[in-house]
Amino acid sequence: MQLERDDLLKMYRLMLLARLLDERTWQLNRQGKAPFVISCQGHEAAQVGAAYALKPGKDWVVPYYRDLAVMLTIGFTPLDHMLGLLGRADDPNSGGRQMPSHYSHRKLNIVTHSSPTGSQVPHASGIGLAIKMRGDDAVVWTSFGEGTSSQGDVHEAMNLAGVYNLPVIFFCENNGYAISVPQKKQMGIENVADRAAGYGFPGVVVDGTDVIQVYEATAAAVERARRGEGPTLIEAKCLRLTAHSSDDNERTYRSPDELKAIRSQDPITRFTDYLMVEGILDEASQKRIREEVMAQINEATVMAERAPLPDPATLERHVYAEHEA
Amino acid sequence: MQLERDDLLKMYRLMLLARLLDERTWQLNRQGKAPFVISCQGHEAAQVGAAYALKPGKDWVVPYYRDLAVMLTIGFTPLDHMLGLLGRADDPNSGGRQMPSHYSHRKLNIVTHSSPTGSQVPHASGIGLAIKMRGDDAVVWTSFGEGTSSQGDVHEAMNLAGVYNLPVIFFCENNGYAISVPQKKQMGIENVADRAAGYGFPGVVVDGTDVIQVYEATAAAVERARRGEGPTLIEAKCLRLTAHSSDDNERTYRSPDELKAIRSQDPITRFTDYLMVEGILDEASQKRIREEVMAQINEATVMAERAPLPDPATLERHVYAEHEA
């Protein structure tokens, strides 16, 4: 699919929504209302670009905790996110059971994931296997950080996908850090994408601050997978614009210079500038979109804060299927 | 080190010893004396070639169950092997505790390994790390089958070695099968060695039926590691000339044609022919070596059969260190 003007504006709005919603969660954290926040800031272009190439509700998404912008692109609402952040009973991810940003939405084919990094990736290969067994037309997309690529599970999952040419897109969001551990202590190579050759499918490096480039690479991988030609590993070079999470203090391991330098590569600024230059966005429309997005976020915040917490009597529910035969 | 005539004869003798000793274990199995046999037949050239490039007692060896010829090259005796085969008290591997061919010899720096495939490979990387921390001159060599390369542990171990440029030689003995599962169901690629690029070090494919080629590749990797330049992955294309083990029936998954075809590539025949053509071996010396080897094997068999079984009273020993402070 060729991206139209409208698509670009949608993508812009999604990126902005993700950013501003994310900023709101930090505010709530500082106010003591949200005990834990983990951010997508700096990954918005990569995430929107990738998710925009998927068919929501048809394709399958096996994300990780940093994927707020992916969720919003697939159909999650700001309220959905806020309910999870505040651990409310109606949180669609888990009813307040999981930590914030542990996404799940059955109707949207967004698969529940956990905290142990990388353990979601084998599930994506299994879904790919099931798609192939059934002869369905869907593809499955899964994501993980570059640090997580060190886990054995990621290797095993890519290997299986390579054997059966499964319709899986492996999306590595490389922001150069696993909490405090820099990439050079994580692996002896520059590009995670180079590993794909060891599994028999293509690996592609894209600039994760360029939403259009990421979209195009992902769209190509999706088409390849739908044609039955097998998996692709896409590595998006991203920035982590915040601390790892609200429990982290990145100043212990990132220099002030570095923190300053990454600010200048903000993917939102980059895309805004591009749309302005192309005449797709102007000051007025920019302001209007921002206001609409903020209104959504404000409403979501209010509603989520008012929403009830889970009833402690539900603690023992859903350990096993209920009302069994 | 350039291989001299004497080296070639030593290697020949080792390969022959491994083969004939291995054949003896099958005889004992058929006689009901050895409940379990697993074979090195078809891997002798790869194993002797590789192990000959190591310094016994100085370098560290982290083998797997198929490595009888490696053991003999490093310094294991036929009696050592027989004692393990028959589960005798003086088995140097384990005092009769482990299954046969689960090697260990502390004085020879042959590290104890277990049955779960691939779990030894992280140990090799850890030994490599310790060598580097201590500034020692040793290298560590570890081996595994191509099927085992699918395990997450193998990935994690190679990745660590790549990060710290550890003095580790990863030796993959690719015989095309993991029990009954052919390579094409194990991985989407031709050469396991191609994975090394994903860890930032060289990967080399060698003909595992050519002892000299394997020796040279391993010697180069050992030198590289000793110079502090880091790991190498060597993949030796081997043949499995027997069933996976005495519990297997390979006719359920290998055709008679295939079984016939591999016979014609026997590494021992190949090396014998080479040595004859080069004038290093003749009919007489061949016969003499064979007789000497058979005498050794016969003696080992008799001694092992006479050796006592473990005392059941020792069952609870060595769970924890004994005579603790």
Add this chain to the structure above:
Amino acid sequence: MPEMNLLEAIRAGIDEMMAADERVYIIGEDVGKRGGVFRVTEGLVDKYGEMRVIDSPLAESIIVGSSIGAAMYGMRPIAEIQFADFIFPAFNQIVSEAARIRYRSNGAWDVPMVIRAPFGGGIHGALYHSQSVEAFFAHVPGLKVVVPSTPYDAKGLIKASIEDPDPVLFFEHKKLYRLIKGQVPEEDYRVPIGVADVKREGSDMTVLSYGLTLHQSLEAAEQLSAEGVEVEVVDLRTLRPLDKETILNSVRKTGKVLIAYEDNRFLGYGAELAAIISEEVFEHLDGPIMRVAGADVPAMPFSPPLEEAFMPSTEKIAAAMRELAGY
């Protein structure tokens, strides 16, 4: 009614479920042409093809992890772990993932899958081909753990497990595979998960067991009967969820309990049985709760004298019964 051994009964149950439900498939090492190293899946690849009887790569975490994904997609995987000893590389996928997916998604997702694995010793399998691993999994809420000990139960339980909406660990004692034969009806039937079975009635003491030690207990009970002591032998069949009522009722009746299992004694499955009994029917107890179990060494050795020293046996169980009868 045909006679079958344990292994054939399991195969028949799987075969019938695969014929009836296209979503059911098998994945594991050597399960295809080789039919599994114990031959449990023999012939199934010819019947159902290579995409329903999948020879997986040699990597247990992806065997289980991919099955979890497929189950969430709507399939009904049967994952085979070649030996229970090799289940540990998949431990994270089983305990962190399969067991928690329903709970963590507040009931939105489920993982209807079976993980089959042969366990247990006495076959010269040494440290890594002999283990009992059920205690690790029976501790985990969200998992079900089944151990059949007769062909009839095995077929009925494997079918119930494949149909179950939750992840089931199905452990088969490998020494029983060909040892135990029994009548297995041709008609479709199930043995429900979560229901224990009194395999022998008796009034003097209760023995709780499963697997090989269940059969040893039954043999020992015969010996004791000849000595005038009537032992009730309860086959747990399911370790999680536990059929507490059957057990507690038996203890209320007999007042004495012996627990027999092959796993290492310390924190083995029998520990929980003792804890429940000493908490819930304390006032009915006429003597200590005794256990016969595997030695507390890492796992059973290869060499016959050591293996024998490790293993529970009919004799060891009968000796414990006599001691308990003395109270």
Add this chain to the structure above:
Amino acid sequence: MPEMNLLEAIRAGIDEMMAADERVYIIGEDVGKRGGVFRVTEGLVDKYGEMRVIDSPLAESIIVGSSIGAAMYGMRPIAEIQFADFIFPAFNQIVSEAARIRYRSNGAWDVPMVIRAPFGGGIHGALYHSQSVEAFFAHVPGLKVVVPSTPYDAKGLIKASIEDPDPVLFFEHKKLYRLIKGQVPEEDYRVPIGVADVKREGSDMTVLSYGLTLHQSLEAAEQLSAEGVEVEVVDLRTLRPLDKETILNSVRKTGKVLIAYEDNRFLGYGAELAAIISEEVFEHLDGPIMRVAGADVPAMPFSPPLEEAFMPSTEKIAAAMRELAGY
């Protein structure tokens, strides 16, 4: 004598051992500049350098697996698992390898290493940052399992663990890290592995515990004392090898036992305590062996009302004490 919290005591113990023995090194995620996510290793990388305080790749199996190799080579690794919940990818390395290397080599090889991991809940950590995992490991012969609950014990036990010739799992309740302060001598000392400690004497009942529930039990014991019931509280400190004598002596004295632990009840560590007591000192028991433990759900949820419902507490323990006192 300086006052320290639990975390500082552990750090001091590690620091002293690293200063004294060059073979000791740390490996784990974020243990270097970041000083660990809980700051236990803060400052050590500056003192000992990046090759003795190693920021590992994000892969628990290689953290443990490489440590096993290094230990066999002669080093004394301290492997940190960032949260106990993330120990499962390393399960095979711990259970199949570390635990068995001495045994399977008939004593030729050893694995002197420590695996440290923060465990436990009550910190809004949800399903994967709150778990108690000690039961899985306490079941395994060849491993030692230590859980310190006071700063004094923590420093003495970490030093003993680093010196121990066998693999030690060292679990630190993360809610106690900064909560519990105490006097810690500057002189060199050890607290031996395998020795329990009576933290409070009493004649009416015995409470067995460790970790956060130990402190809750001590608080509850104060309440009961005000009500005229004197509770003896035993801090197990080491879960494997277990100090059976201290426990059995206490039970012989009081005749009543309550076991408190935060892990899921079913087959949690307390099960073995109940089993041993009901087998070995049955005749001294004056009432059922009771347990207060975490709920049998996969792990504790995030949202405060659910987390609270899951967790044992001083109130829940005091209530159980009152019930038991009634027997």
